[in-house]
Amino acid sequence: MQDDLSRKQDDELIARTQAGDATAFDELVVKYSPRLYGLVYNMTSNHEDTNDLMQDIWAKAYRSIAGFRGKSSFYTWIHSIGVNMTINFLKKRGRRYTLSLDDIDSNVQNDKEFIELTATSDPVREADLSELQKRLNEAMQKLSHDHRAVVTMFDIQGMPHAEIAKILGTSEGTVRSRLFYAHRQLQNFLTEFHS
Amino acid sequence: MTEEQLSALLRIKRFEQPPPQYFDRLLQDIHRRQRSELLRRPLWKIAAERLQTFFSEHSMGHLSYAGALAAVMVVGVAGIGLMTSGGTVVAPSPGYAKAGGSTLVAAAAPKLLNIENAKPQFDLDTPSLPTAQPGYMPVAHQPRYIIDARPVLYEPSSAYSF
Numbered sequence: 023m024q025d026d027l028s029r030k031q032d033d034e035l036i037a038r039t040q041a042g043d044a045t046a047f048d049e050l051v052v053k054y055s056p057r058l059y060g061l062v063y064n065m066t067s068n069h070e071d072t073n074d075l076m077q078d079i080w081a082k083a084y085r086s087i088a089g090f091r092g093k094s095s096f097y098t099w100i101h102s103i104g105v106n107m108t109i110n111f112l113k114k115r116g117r118r119y120t121l122s123l124d125d126i127d128s129n130v131q132n133d134k135e136f137i138e139l140t141a142t143s144d145p146v147r148e149a150d151l152s153e154l155q156k157r158l159n160e161a162m163q164k165l166s167h168d169h170r171a172v173v174t175m176f177d178i179q180g181m182p183h184a185e186i187a188k189i190l191g192t193s194e195g196t197v198r199s200r201l202f203y204a205h206r207q208l209q210n211f212l213t214e215f216h217s
Numbered sequence: 218m219t220e221e222q223l224s225a226l227l228r229i230k231r232f233e234q235p236p237p238q239y240f241d242r243l244l245q246d247i248h249r250r251q252r253s254e255l256l257r258r259p260l261w262k263i264a265a266e267r268l269q270t271f272f273s274e275h276s277m278g279h280l281s282y283a284g285a286l287a288a289v290m291v292v293g294v295a296g297i298g299l300m301t302s303g304g305t306v307v308a309p310s311p312g313y314a315k316a317g318g319s320t321l322v323a324a325a326a327p328k329l330l331n332i333e334n335a336k337p338q339f340d341l342d343t344p345s346l347p348t349a350q351p352g353y354m355p356v357a358h359q360p361r362y363i364i365d366a367r368p369v370l371y372e373p374s375s376a377y378s379f
Binding site for chain 2: 044048051052055056059060063064069073076077080081084154155158173177178179180205208209212213
């Protein structure tokens with residue numbers, strides 16, 4: 023997931039942060055926030071909650087970075103904090119939430135990968151994209167927190183099974199099993215919508 | 218809906234991103250929060266952190282922390298003990314000896330008690346020096362000795378005669 027150069031840079035930034043250089047920590051925030059945001063955002067389905075959680079996650083990371091010994095990559099470490107804090111938040115929040123996952127970046131409509139994805143997929147071509155998105159988000163919210171975390175990391179963020187297993191502290195088999203059941207649930211819900 | 222179609226749909230969700238200026242604002246929010254957390258920290262936490270920094274500046278290992286702390290505690294306890302006892306040595310209690318505090322003290326304590334509690338034994342048949350023991354009466358036929366510090370000289374001394 024992470025190349026050696028990136029990991030070397032991270033190690034240097036971590037060492038500087040541990041030595042008291044706050045600007046090095048800022049560089050880590052800038053580097054990892056977009057991916058971390060995607061993870062939290064797709065799990066909570068709410069902008070405000072995501073913003074609050076992002077601050078909580080980075081605050082916790084700053085407090086704990088002195089104890090970071092590099093057993094895993096910083097990427098894995100910060101994602102573990104992110105997933106655990108988001109799951110705890112979701113457990114507390116229960117069913118009180120409002121969906122706000124309806125914004126696709128307008129600049130992305132011209133993105134090559136985005137055009138390919140929307141053109142090759144039949145349901146996307148047939149249905150109104152925003153309506154389909156809404157349905158998908160609703161379906162995602164019906165999944166358990168653990169299943170949603172796995173779908174977010176594998177299908178949306180493109181992480182390999184091994185990396186997800188490390189982040190969640192489980193086996194690859196558990197990750198694959200959760201993915202299988204989560205996909206089946208999502209398929210059932212979206213098939214109902216299309217039929 | 219097939220597995221591929223579902224995967225394609227889910228991949229579209231990666232384009233759901235906040236506005237570009239969001240991450241600049243996030244960094245500012247994190248800074249603000251760090252500052253406010255620094256101000257809200259309790260006094261003991263600041264003191265503990267300063268102590269930790271002091272030890273880390275002197276490049277001490279974790280075991281050295283424990284050693285230094287133990288030494289400080291021993292000196293402190295000994296100091297408090299000396300102050301409260303007023304400098305006198307307090308005899309160890311039997312409980313202390315039983316608890317294995319000092320086997321030497323435990324072994325010596327009963328012997329000392331025996332010596333203290335033992336009754337004096339006198340053999341009246343054999344002559345002995347009079348003592349100040351209560352209940353002892355000197356017998357009339359026994360010789361009485363008077364020991365002077367200086368021998369008595371009844372002759373006049375010639376040394377000081379004029």
